[in-house]
Amino acid sequence: MLKAELHTHINIDPLDYKFVDYSAFQLIDRAAELNFNVLAITCHNYVYDDPAAKEYADKKNILLLFGAEKDVDGKHTLLYNINHEVAQTINTLDDLRRARKEHPEMLVIAAHPFHYYSSCHKKNIIQHPDLFDAWEYSFFYASFFNPNRKTMRLAKAYHKPLVGNSDVHKLKDIGRTYTLIDAAPREEEVFKAIKEGKTKIITTPVPVPELIRITCRAFCVGLRKKWKRRREHPSP
Numbered sequence: 024m025l026k027a028e029l030h031t032h033i034n035i036d037p038l039d040y041k042f043v044d045y046s047a048f049q050l051i052d053r054a055a056e057l058n059f060n061v062l063a064i065t066c067h068n069y070v071y072d073d074p075a076a077k078e079y080a081d082k083k084n085i086l087l088l089f090g091a092e093k094d095v096d097g098k099h100t101l102l103y104n105i106n107h108e109v110a111q112t113i114n115t116l117d118d119l120r121r122a123r124k125e126h127p128e129m130l131v132i133a134a135h136p137f138h139y140y141s142s143c144h145k146k147n148i149i150q151h152p153d154l155f156d157a158w159e160y161s162f163f164y165a166s167f168f169n170p171n172r173k174t175m176r177l178a179k180a181y182h183k184p185l186v187g188n189s190d191v192h193k194l195k196d197i198g199r200t201y202t203l204i205d206a207a208p209r210e211e212e213v214f215k216a217i218k219e220g221k222t223k224i225i226t227t228p229v230p231v232p233e234l235i236r237i238t239c240r241a242f243c244v245g246l247r248k249k250w251k252r253r254r255e256h257p258s259p
């Protein structure tokens with residue numbers, strides 16, 4: 024089984040760069056310390072694709088994947104196995120439907136679908152089950168608060184694969200929730216195994232002080248996005 028983290032941000036993330044203080048190389052180092060076999064970098068709306076990072080990860084026996092956490096109708100959507108140019112064309116659910124036909128090799132995961140942010144897909148994953156290969160079990164929960172329960176219940180009913188991710192913004196987050204994938208350590212095998220649901224989630228709840236810190240950070244990011252939108256589209 025491959026130990027995998029499929030949702031991470033780095034210090035050049037176009038949206039979260041102010042909160043992330045480590046490079047791709049530092050992230051790889053930490054993942055290697057924790058014996059990860061597969062690591063995906065998924066910046067917001069940007070496919071980071073650096074051959075030097077890939078080579079560095081290779082030397083540490085980590086399969087490095089380049090993806091993006093793309094806003095699709097404003098909802099966070101993890102895309103893999105496509106380049107930045109293709110990712111840029113996917114901005115709506117209709118775009119995603121088209122892109123899936125044009126790029127059947129693409130892997131699509133709905134990030135934290137039932138968390139309470141406006142950036143979560145929520146009912147979209149039920150109304151458009153064909154658009155998502157898997158749904159995410161997010162690290163962001165506590166024993167008394169766990170929106171993943173709904174995701175798990177529906178995944179069972181809809182026979183949808185689940186992957187566990189830690190949506191890494193701090194190096195200490197990696198390893199809280201991750202996925203074991205039953206595949207050989209090659210890109211195509213990993214993507215195929217996820218689509219076939221050959222995954223097992225390993226997870227521990229986030230301590231309450233951390234939960235509060237992360238909530239504040241998400242609130243600040245939301246505000247920044249709102250201000251940016253207002254600056255770009257001022258009301259008359």
Ligand SMILES: [Fe+2]
Nearest residue numbers: 030032092190
């Ligand atoms: Fe994320």
